[in-house]
Amino acid sequence: MVKKKVQKLPSIKRLPAYLQELKAFRKEGMQVVSTTQLAKRLQLEAIVVRKDLEITGASGSPGVGYGLEQLINDIETYLGWNNTSDIFLVGAGSLGTALLGYKGFLEYGLNIVAAFDADPAKVGGMIHDKKVLAMSSFTNLVQRMKIHMAILCVPGEHAQECADMMVRAGIKAIWNFTNEPLTLPENVVVQRVNLAGQLAVLSVKLAEKLKEEKAE
Amino acid sequence: MVKKKVQKLPSIKRLPAYLQELKAFRKEGMQVVSTTQLAKRLQLEAIVVRKDLEITGASGSPGVGYGLEQLINDIETYLGWNNTSDIFLVGAGSLGTALLGYKGFLEYGLNIVAAFDADPAKVGGMIHDKKVLAMSSFTNLVQRMKIHMAILCVPGEHAQECADMMVRAGIKAIWNFTNEPLTLPENVVVQRVNLAGQLAVLSVKLAEKLKEEKAE
Incomplete structure (x- = not known):
C-alpha cells in the first residue's frame, strides 16, 4: 500500500505538464488527443503517458484517444485544481x-x-494586494476560514517552531520554502x-564542468 | 566515479543549511563549533555532519571542533559562493x-x-531594478560577459527551444523553473x-488525508 503511493509520485508530478500541453492543444482547436501525441510533446514513452493518466481515472477509446475537454477536467478534478484552494503564507520576507x-x-x-509576519512594521500593510497579518491571528483565522494549506517561508532558524505552530493551528499540508527539513507528525503532508x-x-556541478574543460 | 558524485548530492544540498546555522552561531558570538552542536541544530546524526563537511575540505580538531570563520569560508569556497556569479534570467513573466x-x-x-523576454512591450523596461533585454541580444551578451548560468522561466511550450538557444550561446548550467523536463547535452548541468x-x-496527498479523516 505504501509502495503503491510512492510509485504514484512521479506520475502526479508530471500531471501539471500534461495539463499545460492539453490546454495548448485546446488553443489549437483540437478536440481529441491520443497518448502518442502527448508522449511526443512531452518526450515520454506512450506507455508512461497511459499509466500516468490512468491514476486520474481518465479513460480513452482505443484507436481514438481521449476527449480533450474531458481529460483536462479529469486531471484537474484529480488534482483538486478545478476548485480554488485557499492557502496562507507565513513569512513575508524577500521570498x-x-x-x-x-x-x-x-x-x-x-x-x-493572506500573509503573516512577525515584524510589527509589516503587519497591517499590503504586499501585492495581500494583507499582512500578525502571527498571533494565524490560529484563529486558520480555524475560522477552514484553511488546510500553508506556505512556509520564514528565516531558517524559525522554520521548525513556525511549522509546529501551523500544525497546532490545524494546517494539514505545508509547502516548505525554507532551507530546513522539518520534523512533523505523520498526518501532515x-x-x-x-x-x-x-x-x-x-554551483558545484558547474565548477566541476569548468575545471574539466580547462583540464582538457 | 559516477556513483561517488551521486552520493555527494544530498551532502551538497545540505550545505546551505549549515551555512545558515553557522552564521547564526557567529551572530551569537561563537568562534568554535562542534559537529555535535551542528548535528543538534539541524536534527542530523553527528556522523552525517562530519561526512557532509568533509567534502568541502574543512577539517576540525578532535574534541575541539571547527573554527567557525574558517568553516564558513571553506563551505562558501567549495560552493563558489564567496565570489558572486552573474546569471541571466530568461522569461520575465509572473514567476x-x-x-x-x-x-x-x-x-x-x-x-x-539582466532579464530577457520575447515580448517587445517588456523589452527596454526595468523589473525590480533589472533591465529587460531582447532575446536577440542573449547570445552576444552571454559571450561578452562570460556568463555560464541561466534561469529558465519561460512558458512551458518554449522551454526546450529556449534551453537549446541557451546552450548554443554557451550557457553551461540551467536552473529550470518551468514544468518541462529538458533534453540537453551531457556537458550542461x-x-x-x-x-x-x-x-x-x-494537493493529492492532502485530499487523501482529508478523505481518510472523514472516513474515520
Missing part, C-alpha cells in the same frame, strides 16, 4: 514577497488569501522547495 | 518577475544581471524546480 506576487499559483487553483540546496548542487 | 525581486539570491553569491509538480503532489 515570501516574491511568492505573493506570483500570479501563476491561481492557474493551479491556489489562492494565497510536506513538500520542500530547497532553492539554496538546488543552487548549491548547480 | 520571472518574482525571482527578479527575490533578494535572497545575493546571499548565495548569485547576481541576476540542469536543476529543475518543478513548482507545479510539487503542488500537485501536495
Whole structure:
C-alpha cells in the first residue's frame, strides 16, 4: 500500500505538464488527443503517458484517444485544481514577497488569501494586494476560514517552531520554502522547495564542468 | 566515479543549511563549533555532519571542533559562493518577475544581471531594478560577459527551444523553473524546480488525508 503511493509520485508530478500541453492543444482547436501525441510533446514513452493518466481515472477509446475537454477536467478534478484552494503564507520576507506576487499559483487553483509576519512594521500593510497579518491571528483565522494549506517561508532558524505552530493551528499540508527539513507528525503532508540546496548542487556541478574543460 | 558524485548530492544540498546555522552561531558570538552542536541544530546524526563537511575540505580538531570563520569560508569556497556569479534570467513573466525581486539570491553569491523576454512591450523596461533585454541580444551578451548560468522561466511550450538557444550561446548550467523536463547535452548541468509538480503532489496527498479523516 505504501509502495503503491510512492510509485504514484512521479506520475502526479508530471500531471501539471500534461495539463499545460492539453490546454495548448485546446488553443489549437483540437478536440481529441491520443497518448502518442502527448508522449511526443512531452518526450515520454506512450506507455508512461497511459499509466500516468490512468491514476486520474481518465479513460480513452482505443484507436481514438481521449476527449480533450474531458481529460483536462479529469486531471484537474484529480488534482483538486478545478476548485480554488485557499492557502496562507507565513513569512513575508524577500521570498515570501516574491511568492505573493506570483500570479501563476491561481492557474493551479491556489489562492494565497493572506500573509503573516512577525515584524510589527509589516503587519497591517499590503504586499501585492495581500494583507499582512500578525502571527498571533494565524490560529484563529486558520480555524475560522477552514484553511488546510500553508506556505512556509520564514528565516531558517524559525522554520521548525513556525511549522509546529501551523500544525497546532490545524494546517494539514505545508509547502516548505525554507532551507530546513522539518520534523512533523505523520498526518501532515510536506513538500520542500530547497532553492539554496538546488543552487548549491548547480554551483558545484558547474565548477566541476569548468575545471574539466580547462583540464582538457 | 559516477556513483561517488551521486552520493555527494544530498551532502551538497545540505550545505546551505549549515551555512545558515553557522552564521547564526557567529551572530551569537561563537568562534568554535562542534559537529555535535551542528548535528543538534539541524536534527542530523553527528556522523552525517562530519561526512557532509568533509567534502568541502574543512577539517576540525578532535574534541575541539571547527573554527567557525574558517568553516564558513571553506563551505562558501567549495560552493563558489564567496565570489558572486552573474546569471541571466530568461522569461520575465509572473514567476520571472518574482525571482527578479527575490533578494535572497545575493546571499548565495548569485547576481541576476539582466532579464530577457520575447515580448517587445517588456523589452527596454526595468523589473525590480533589472533591465529587460531582447532575446536577440542573449547570445552576444552571454559571450561578452562570460556568463555560464541561466534561469529558465519561460512558458512551458518554449522551454526546450529556449534551453537549446541557451546552450548554443554557451550557457553551461540551467536552473529550470518551468514544468518541462529538458533534453540537453551531457556537458550542461540542469536543476529543475518543478513548482507545479510539487503542488500537485501536495494537493493529492492532502485530499487523501482529508478523505481518510472523514472516513474515520
